[in-house]
Amino acid sequence: MQLRRVCTPSRFLFWCVVAMAFFVVLMIYDTFRECESEELRATKRLLDNYHEQNQELKNDQFILKKKLKEAEQQLSSLSSDGKSKWVPGLPVIYLITPTYTRMEQKAELTRLSQTLMHVKNIHWIVIEDADAKTNLVARFLKQTGFNYTHLNVATPAHFKLASNDPSWLKPRGVLQRNAGLAWLRSNTKKQPGVLFFVDDDNTYSLRLFEEMRFTKKVSVWPVGIVGYLRYETPIVTDGKVTGWFTYFKPTRPFPMDMAGFAVNLALIHSHPGAGFSNEVERGYQESTFLTGLGVTLDDLEPKANMCSEVLVWHTRTEKSSLRNEEKMWKKYGLQSDPNIEV
Numbered sequence: 001m002q003l004r005r006v007c008t009p010s011r012f013l014f015w016c017v018v019a020m021a022f023f024v025v026l027m028i029y030d031t032f033r034e035c036e037s038e039e040l041r042a043t044k045r046l047l048d049n050y051h052e053q054n055q056e057l058k059n060d061q062f063i064l065k066k067k068l069k070e071a072e073q074q075l076s077s078l079s080s081d082g083k084s085k086w087v088p089g090l091p092v093i094y095l096i097t098p099t100y101t102r103m104e105q106k107a108e109l110t111r112l113s114q115t116l117m118h119v120k121n122i123h124w125i126v127i128e129d130a131d132a133k134t135n136l137v138a139r140f141l142k143q144t145g146f147n148y149t150h151l152n153v154a155t156p157a158h159f160k161l162a163s164n165d166p167s168w169l170k171p172r173g174v175l176q177r178n179a180g181l182a183w184l185r186s187n188t189k190k191q192p193g194v195l196f197f198v199d200d201d202n203t204y205s206l207r208l209f210e211e212m213r214f215t216k217k218v219s220v221w222p223v224g225i226v227g228y229l230r231y232e233t234p235i236v237t238d239g240k241v242t243g244w245f246t247y248f249k250p251t252r253p254f255p256m257d258m259a260g261f262a263v264n265l266a267l268i269h270s271h272p273g274a275g276f277s278n279e280v281e282r283g284y285q286e287s288t289f290l291t292g293l294g295v296t297l298d299d300l301e302p303k304a305n306m307c308s309e310v311l312v313w314h315t316r317t318e319k320s321s322l323r324n325e326e327k328m329w330k331k332y333g334l335q336s337d338p339n340i341e342v
């Protein structure tokens with residue numbers, strides 16, 4: 001009877017509520033813990049991903065560093081032998097460069113040769129406007145390691161520019177370019193090749209040489225900073241040259257600069273009379289040469305993205321003044337050493 005007294009219905013209810021509350025709390029706790037571990041797992045997955053990606057990046061970095069080192073080694077081997085590479089079977093680009101003695105000559109030849117150093121399969125024909133070849137140019141060409149030909153021919157005095165004449169007054173490089181053409185005709189055969197006239201003061205993109213390498217007859221492209229314009233260019237319609245963007249005498253047969261075209265070597269051989277002349281009207285050198293090669297507008301192959309890109313610039317070097325040489329002597333009794341080649 002004691003028991004029955006203790007276990008009254010209200011007490012029984014009380015304990016039931018307590019037990020239920022306990023279970024509810026337990027269930028909430030459990031759910032909460034499950035949520036928490038789910039979050040933990042997600043975080044862990046993220047962390048794993050992160051480590052994985054980090055490792056991949058480190059691997060990439062390692063590969064890139066290795067590639068950089070290889071590229072640097074290639075670059076240094078390029079500059080250590082310092083000459084253009086030869087790939088058998090690739091058409092040769094014959095470059096004709098007239099040059100003359102002046103203060104800036106070696107600087108300009110150096111800059112040009114360092115462009116040409118990166119062009120495969122070249123033969124550089126350098127013709128001095130002089131009665132004899134100079135040691136400066138001879139030594140210079142030898143150290144390039146290029147395939148080259150060194151020639152000279154003097155422009156007769158009455159065709160020469162006086163020092164105060166504007167550069168357009170008389171044609172320059174006429175006999176020198178002709179000497180280069182004569183050399184080509186007697187020293188090359190019908191091997192695949194292309195001819196390009198390279199001036200020692202212009203600026204050439206390396207891309208230009210690859211644009212012209214497979215010239216069938218005559219390739220053409222724009223020339224930057226020429227003719228007192230931003231550029232001169234052949235006008236291209238539907239992949240064909242149909243006219244010219246040029247201010248000076250646009251009615252000339254081929255109103256373009258010497259730097260604006262390249263010619264297949266076969267054409268030089270098949271037209272042995274084609275060349276330049278001191279007798280033609282101003283601005284007609286290029287037209288005379290190309291007309292002599294029997295070229296028509298239809299033969300022209302527009303390059304440099306259909307003549308929409310400038311890859312050569314008609315840059316000009318300012319004439320240097322040496323006025324302090326004499327003042328140096330007068331004021332300090334000192335002279336620059338004539339044995340130091342500049």
Ligand SMILES: *[C@@H]1O[C@H](CO)[C@@H](O)[C@H](O)[C@H]1NC(C)=O
Nearest residue numbers: 083084085086122145146147
């Ligand atoms: C020069 O030309 C010959 C082929 O005539 C070639 O074998 C050689 O590698 C060339 N050398 C250079 C430096 O281009």
